Amino acid sequence: MKHAGKRIWFNIAARALTILPQKVPTLLTGAGSLKLIPSELEVLGAKKPLVVTDAVLVKTGVVARVAEILNGAGIPYAVFDQILPDPTYEICAQGLAALRAGACDAVIAVGGGSVIDAAKLIRMGATHRKNLAKFVGLLPFRNGGLPFICVPSTAGTGSEATAAAVITDAARHRKQTILDPRLPPNTAILDPLITTGLPPAMTAATGMDALTHAVEAYTNTLHYSDVDVQAIEAVRLIFSNLRAACADGSKVEAREAMLRASHLAGRAFTRGFVGYVHAVAHRFGERYHVPHGLANAIALPYFLDLYREACPERLADLAAAAGLRDHTAAGDAASAAQAFVDAVRSLAADIGIPAKAAFLVADDIPAIAVAALKEAHGTPYPVPLVLDASALETVIRSMLA
Ligand SMILES: NC(=O)c1ccc[n+]([C@@H]2O[C@H](COP(=O)([O-])OP(=O)(O)OC[C@H]3O[C@@H](n4cnc5c(N)ncnc54)[C@H](O)[C@@H]3O)[C@@H](O)[C@H]2O)c1
Ligand SMILES: [Fe+2]
Numbered sequence: 548m549k550h551a552g553k554r555i556w557f558n559i560a561a562r563a564l565t566i567l568p569q570k571v572p573t574l575l576t577g578a579g580s581l582k583l584i585p586s587e588l589e590v591l592g593a594k595k596p597l598v599v600t601d602a603v604l605v606k607t608g609v610v611a612r613v614a615e616i617l618n619g620a621g622i623p624y625a626v627f628d629q630i631l632p633d634p635t636y637e638i639c640a641q642g643l644a645a646l647r648a649g650a651c652d653a654v655i656a657v658g659g660g661s662v663i664d665a666a667k668l669i670r671m672g673a674t675h676r677k678n679l680a681k682f683v684g685l686l687p688f689r690n691g692g693l694p695f696i697c698v699p700s701t702a703g704t705g706s707e708a709t710a711a712a713v714i715t716d717a718a719r720h721r722k723q724t725i726l727d728p729r730l731p732p733n734t735a736i737l738d739p740l741i742t743t744g745l746p747p748a749m750t751a752a753t754g755m756d757a758l759t760h761a762v763e764a765y766t767n768t769l770h771y772s773d774v775d776v777q778a779i780e781a782v783r784l785i786f787s788n789l790r791a792a793c794a795d796g797s798k799v800e801a802r803e804a805m806l807r808a809s810h811l812a813g814r815a816f817t818r819g820f821v822g823y824v825h826a827v828a829h830r831f832g833e834r835y836h837v838p839h840g841l842a843n844a845i846a847l848p849y850f851l852d853l854y855r856e857a858c859p860e861r862l863a864d865l866a867a868a869a870g871l872r873d874h875t876a877a878g879d880a881a882s883a884a885q886a887f888v889d890a891v892r893s894l895a896a897d898i899g900i901p902a903k904a905a906f907l908v909a910d911d912i913p914a915i916a917v918a919a920l921k922e923a924h925g926t927p928y929p930v931p932l933v934l935d936a937s938a939l940e941t942v943i944r945s946m947l948a
Pocket of ligand 1: 700741
């Protein structure tokens with residue numbers, strides 16, 4: 548009864564957080580859509596953007612393609628390419644200094660979730676007086692920041708759609724989540740030619756991050772119709788395309804479908820929230836520096852084993868989306884839910900995701916559980932069942948290699 552009461556409270560509180568109008572970016576899609584950057588800058592009234600990116604994307608030539616387009620249109624720009632995975636407030640402050648030194652009036656993020664999240668903070672920092680490290684938690688912003696275009700180079704986080712940014716507080720070894728409906732960009736450009744060079748292991752991990760967003764949003768208790776539609780379509784696209792994108796990264800159709808899936812899953816969780824899987828994955832990221840997608844991919848099936856009991860009908864819907872069952876077949880939710888959990892495990896195995904968390908140290912589990920509950924219950928996430936610390940410890944312990 549205590550847990551049922553908590554679950555209802557989490558649902559109500561999370562629902563209240565979604566009352567504020569969400570910014571939805573203009574979406575430009577398709578192979579070659581990158582070339583639309585200049586016209587978008589014009590629409591946004593921007594004269595000199597800062598391109599925020601990282602050294603890998605410079606090396607792979609993706610940043611050169613953006614530079615060529617800007618040069619071709621005669622648009623001056625500056626580049627900040629120092630973002631590292633799981634970006635810190637310090638790196639964001641350096642990016643903000645570069646923006647000010649270059650007198651830039653807009654931000655273009657070209658990269659994965661790490662680059663996009665850092666760019667979100669840089670773009671907001673430019674129009675606020677506060678020290679960046681003060682931007683934490685719910686609704687920290689007073690205005691919408693500079694014009695902002697996102698070009699995702701991974702198909703995973705959906706950060707180009709979300710009202711979230713995850714920034715690492717290096718001093719406290721903690722991943723801080725910032726939630727604000729002003730965070731999504733003005734424009735998101737989903738160009739599959741930007742993701743064709745993503746290596747198979749990163750394609751697999753980031754694709755499973757997108758799957759986790761869709762599954763957590765759908766199994767959470769808000770049940771908004773737009774969220775449901777986005778999550779179901781994301782699951783369908785991921786089950787039909789992730790294996791192909793991992794097997795042959797040059798397949799533009801599979802890349803395009805995965806970018807769409809990641810974007811839809813981002814839209815879904817920005818209103819439907821994530822849950823325990825992310826709350827635990829963030830702890831794996833901050834303690835062991837496990838890539839975010841991989842941490843989610845390993846943890847997801849273990850929570851689905853519980854959700855099979857808590858919300859079999861929701862998992863049965865996802866089984867239908869994954870092509871496993873005609874969801875009109877009545878009375879068979881439990882076996883359909885089991886089929887979905889099995890299918891998530893075999894998808895993960897097929898694309899090289901380990902079944903166990905080899906990095907996990909048994910003695911760390913109690914602290915991981917406490918910190919994960921702080922995120923999950925503190926936000927709060929509208930999770931389908933409520934776990935206490937000892938139940939969560941049991942789930943995490945079962946991930947030990
Ligand atoms: N804001 C949100 O809504 C949200 C949601 C989920 C995760 N996140 C955060 O996003 C971060 C993870 O982002 P990610 O999974 O996209 O990975 P990432 O951005 O950290 O990138 C991982 C690695 O892949 C490289 N890379 C990226 N694109 C490439 C490409 N096209 N070709 C070759 N290499 C490429 C990067 O240089 C980097 O070394 C984490 O910090 C996570 O907490 C944010
Ligand atoms: Fe995620």
